[in-house]
Amino acid sequence: MKKLIIVLTLVFILCFTGTLYAQENLKIYFLDVGQGDSSVIVSSSGQVVLIDSGPDESLILNYLENLSITHIDLLIASHAHADHIAGMDKIIAKYRPKAFIDSGIPHTTIAYQKMITAIGKYNINYYKGTSRKINLGPLVFIILPPANPLIKKSELNNNSIVIRLDFKDFSCLFTGDIEKEREGQLLNESRNNLNVDILKIAHHGSYSGSSPLFIKSVNPETSIIFCGKSNQYGHPHQETLTLLQNLGINIYRTDLNGTILVETNGTDYQVFTEKGSIRAPPIVKSETKASESQEYKYAASKNSDVFHYFSCSYVASIMPGNLIQFKTREEAIASGRKPCKKCKP
DSSP states (O other): OOOOOOEEEOTTGGGOOSOSOSSSOEEEEEOOOSSSOOEEEEETTSOEEEEOOOSOHHHHHHHHHHTTOOOOSEEEESSSOHHHHTTHHHHHHHHOOSEEEEOSOOOOSHHHHHHHHHHHHTTOEEEEOOSEEEEETTEEEEEOOOOSSOOOTTHHHHTOOOEEEEETTEEEEEOTTOOHHHHHHHHHHOGGGTOOSEEEOGGGGOTTSOOHHHHHHHOOSEEEEOOOTTOTTOOSOHHHHHHHHHTTOEEEEHHHHOSEEEEESSSOEEEEESSOOSSSSOOOOOHHHHHHHTTOOEEEETTOSEEEETTOTTGGGSOGGGEEEESSHHHHHHTTOEEOTTTOO
16 A cells, blocks of 8 residues: 555644654644534645534634644535535635635524625635536645535535545545435445545544445545534444444544544655544554455345345435445346346446
């Protein structure tokens, strides 16, 4: 495996402003904002991107100040729930981002209305989160295609903007609060853009997302979960943790690790935590495993005589222990199973 992960603990992570790499590098801060999301992306050449702002406007403003952020090139709101956009109006007023992107799906909350008002007041360039590629210095952001038509179930969550970040040979996927319905759509339409080094786990680790097929297709070495300590939702759910553990994926959580910093030179990356690591040294996965997992096109449950395409909505509900995978249609039929009438594999 070309990536080498070194896990370190920094007692005061936000005081860490130096760099471990002499050459061009990238830092991603997954901020401990409680029960919400906020990621700050900073390149050594000066580009700054903020994805979501968490649930507490004073907290995110203090974080940005402590990180010595003086400008924001790109501001992204994955969706309009208040635990992702608190203080966006204050951030817009202070930093005047060069561009702003959201899902385009409105909400009735005060936080959302303030955000939209600020965009107009300060003449911020606004873009809807449609499929697009954004080159920002050495960084490449790919906005994956939105659901078409929009998913009505859990509408704001499922239609979150999903963003892939590439920096040289390093990659990270930000998934907002998408659930299994959207994951199935992404498997069907954007599978080639899913495989990354680091995955921001969707919806705070809820069992409503992170289906086995989606996680296997992304095939990350490392996962990051945003969640508040002892939150009322029970996030992250044990089903999600068990799946990640069974697949040998490193798990970092803001409720236990505090703010998490990933630093990369575009080839190797290192993970730092504000608090102690909750896992043993990371498991390094082989390139062979990654390539083999992408060859499977069909799936079935051990308890069913029907097989499906990976993207079929029925597959998302199959428990990891019951999942069977097939590389070819002939192999699936040879197992004694018949094609699903819905996805018609």
